[in-house]
Amino acid sequence: xxxxxxxxxxxxxxxxxxxxxxxxxxxxxxxxxxxxxxxxxxxxxxxxxxxxxxxxxxxxxxxxxxxxxxxxxxxxxxxxxxxxxxxxxxxxxxxxxxxxxxxxxxxxxxxxxxxxxxxxxxxxxxxxxxxxxxxxxxxxxxxxxxxxxxxxxxxxxxxxxxxxxxxxxxxxxxxxxxxxxxxxxxxxxxxxxxxxxxxxxxxxxxxxxxxxxxxxxxxxxxxxxxxxxxxxxxxxxxxxxxxxxxxxxxxxxxxxxxxxxxxxxxxxxxxxxxxxxxxxxxxxxxxxxxxxxxxxxxxxxxxxxxxxxxxxx
Amino acid sequence: xxxxxxxxxxxxxxxxxxxxxxxxxxxxxxxxxxxxxxxxxxxxxxxxxxxxxxxxxxxxxxxxxxxxxxxxxxxxxxxxxxxxxxxxxxxxxxxxxxxxxxxxxxxxxxxxxxxxxxxxxxxxxxxxxxxxxxxxxxxxxxxxxxxxxxxxxxxxxxxxxxxxxxxxxxxxxxxxxxxxxxxxxxxxxxxxxxxxxxxxxxxxxxxxxxxxxxxxxxxxxxxxxxxxxxxxxxxxxxxxxxxxxxxxxxxxxxxxxxxxxxxxxxxxxxxxxxxxxxxxxxxxxxxxxxxxxxxxxxxxxxxxxxxxxxxxx
Numbered sequence: 001x002x003x004x005x006x007x008x009x010x011x012x013x014x015x016x017x018x019x020x021x022x023x024x025x026x027x028x029x030x031x032x033x034x035x036x037x038x039x040x041x042x043x044x045x046x047x048x049x050x051x052x053x054x055x056x057x058x059x060x061x062x063x064x065x066x067x068x069x070x071x072x073x074x075x076x077x078x079x080x081x082x083x084x085x086x087x088x089x090x091x092x093x094x095x096x097x098x099x100x101x102x103x104x105x106x107x108x109x110x111x112x113x114x115x116x117x118x119x120x121x122x123x124x125x126x127x128x129x130x131x132x133x134x135x136x137x138x139x140x141x142x143x144x145x146x147x148x149x150x151x152x153x154x155x156x157x158x159x160x161x162x163x164x165x166x167x168x169x170x171x172x173x174x175x176x177x178x179x180x181x182x183x184x185x186x187x188x189x190x191x192x193x194x195x196x197x198x199x200x201x202x203x204x205x206x207x208x209x210x211x212x213x214x215x216x217x218x219x220x221x222x223x224x225x226x227x228x229x230x231x232x233x234x235x236x237x238x239x240x241x242x243x244x245x246x247x248x249x250x251x252x253x254x255x256x257x258x259x260x261x262x263x264x265x266x267x268x269x270x271x272x273x274x275x276x277x278x279x280x281x282x283x284x285x286x287x288x289x290x291x292x293x294x295x296x297x298x299x300x301x302x303x304x305x306x307x308x309x310x311x312x313x
Numbered sequence: 314x315x316x317x318x319x320x321x322x323x324x325x326x327x328x329x330x331x332x333x334x335x336x337x338x339x340x341x342x343x344x345x346x347x348x349x350x351x352x353x354x355x356x357x358x359x360x361x362x363x364x365x366x367x368x369x370x371x372x373x374x375x376x377x378x379x380x381x382x383x384x385x386x387x388x389x390x391x392x393x394x395x396x397x398x399x400x401x402x403x404x405x406x407x408x409x410x411x412x413x414x415x416x417x418x419x420x421x422x423x424x425x426x427x428x429x430x431x432x433x434x435x436x437x438x439x440x441x442x443x444x445x446x447x448x449x450x451x452x453x454x455x456x457x458x459x460x461x462x463x464x465x466x467x468x469x470x471x472x473x474x475x476x477x478x479x480x481x482x483x484x485x486x487x488x489x490x491x492x493x494x495x496x497x498x499x500x501x502x503x504x505x506x507x508x509x510x511x512x513x514x515x516x517x518x519x520x521x522x523x524x525x526x527x528x529x530x531x532x533x534x535x536x537x538x539x540x541x542x543x544x545x546x547x548x549x550x551x552x553x554x555x556x557x558x559x560x561x562x563x564x565x566x567x568x569x570x571x572x573x574x575x576x577x578x579x580x581x582x583x584x585x586x587x588x589x590x591x592x593x594x595x596x597x598x599x600x601x602x603x604x605x606x607x608x609x610x611x612x613x614x615x616x617x618x619x620x621x622x623x624x625x626x
Binding site: 023044045264267268270271272273274304308311 | 336357358362577580581583584585586587617621624
């Protein structure tokens with residue numbers, strides 16, 4: 001499929017009934033601290049609490065009527081499990097979610113609330129893939145990957161499209177980098193909707209696979225990923241990586257202390273609840289302050305699903 | 314001073330350059346839970362993180378040029394100390410803040426950041442009043458009470474005015490009740506800007522002085538006030554109480570468990586950081602659900618200054 005501006009506009013229009021157009025916030029104090037003009041696209045206020053709702057809904061809507069009837073399947077213990085469940089429910093499609101049997105009860109409960117049908121399995125990647133594959137065969141459901149799927153990528157890109165529609169003169173759009181779906185979609189949005197705008201990724205040093213992949217030109221993986229930004233531990237995929245390599249200006253890496261300090265700034269000063277992954281983008285700007293001085297910078301706040309019992313302040 | 318709609322309009326207009334017009338949020342899920350249509354006026358996004366900025370700024374602006382030069386003084390260990398400091402700084406007026414010597418360092422630091430000049434004293438009310446009185450005499454500064462001051466009350470009312478301008482068809486406006494400034498100002502706003510709208514107060518059972526005062530017709534006090542809603546422990550005053558008695562429809566009391574559960578709902582579902590006092594209003598609606606069914610209800614979210622190190626989830 002060729003990607004064009006028209007294609008992206010169609011995705012945005014098609015998605016509208018199923019998502020919130022989230023607000024864009026600013027903070028006088030964070031502008032003072034960074035010396036930049038920051039615009040925060042608040043996907044923590046998105047349905048189910050994260051941008052993943054966009055990609056999940058778009059992936060399902062891209063299926064034929066016949067395929068929709070048979071449902072969708074994924075394996076995830078995080079936001080994508082909830083997103084696919086809620087999107088499927090909104091579109092009246094069955095959703096089969098493979099979750100590791102050690103997933104927290106609270107996450108299973110959230111998936112069930114949104115109508116997802118859970119199958120538990122051992123927590124290795126091999127077991128999860130095999131279990132999903134069995135469900136595909138027995139139900140005819142279509143497997144949807146959380147980040148390495150073109151329709152998912154295009155859906156995720158609509159957050160940056162909305163941000164650029166609200167603020168067409170941004171110099172940069174920055175997003176955290178995990179599995180690569182959000183950054184790839186955002187980079188396409190910047191390419192077609194930006195005005196001399198660049199897309200930048202932000203990544204924990206502890207899980208810097210995307211930074212290394214950009215250096216080597218091939219997909220590198222994380223051996224360990226000891227980061228508070230638990231949404232960013234996953235690796236890039238063969239569909240999103242070429243888009244990233246071509247369209248992302250650079251990746252900025254940040255330390256765990258920098259992430260925690262930015263997280264605290266957002267909670268304390270902006271009074272919004274965001275997941276640690278969302279703070280990675282702000283910490284990248286603070287780290288490379290001099291490069292962003294007097295620039296207009298859009299930041300994708302990826303989500304706000306945090307376990308309040310396990311806060312690490 | 315006679316209170317008229319014109320007077321309130323003037324206050325609102327005069328305040329504009331010094332405050333944010335805060336956003337009004339809604340939550341599909343909280344509407345489902347309550348069966349009502351809720352509109353949250355987010356004063357947690359106000360400058361310095363609470364509605365108190367409004368009253369502080371209005372009180373200072375009501376002083377003569379000569380009095381402004383000599384400054385303002387108050388005793389407070391909470392939001393009003395920060396509000397008066399920031400408002401005074403914005404208006405280029407000296408602010409003297411009396412704080413108990415056992416006040417947390419973080420609160421003193423916040424006052425200093427906003428330019429307030431701190432005088433410490435022992436933590437009894439008598440010591441605080443005497444110290445403030447000495448500063449009044451030595452500097453000529455004007456004492457501003459955090460809640461029992463007509464200009465403060467009128468300033469606090471502008472949050473509800475904005476809310477009613479955005480949503481003129483509200484059936485109720487609900488606010489938490491502490492010292493009485495917010496509820497008195499909101500009740501006046503509802504009287505002059507509402508359309509068959511009623512103003513209701515919400516109060517912890519543990520500090521139900523306002524509820525008791527409404528019953529007895531005179532100002533009752535709290536002997537103890539063992540509540541998580543630490544902004545609501547103070548008593549009413551002789552200036553705000555007559556306004557409350559005449560214009561507030563009723564006070565709803567809620568338990569500590571109800572407050573904590575509503576607090577959690579707001580944090581987890583709305584993804585915004587609010588102080589426990591703000592959750593008191595939502596918990597009142599949940600407690601008396603049947604009375605609010607299908608009604609349009611405005612809730613004043615009073616503020617978002619929370620010590621993240623001391624979260625009680």
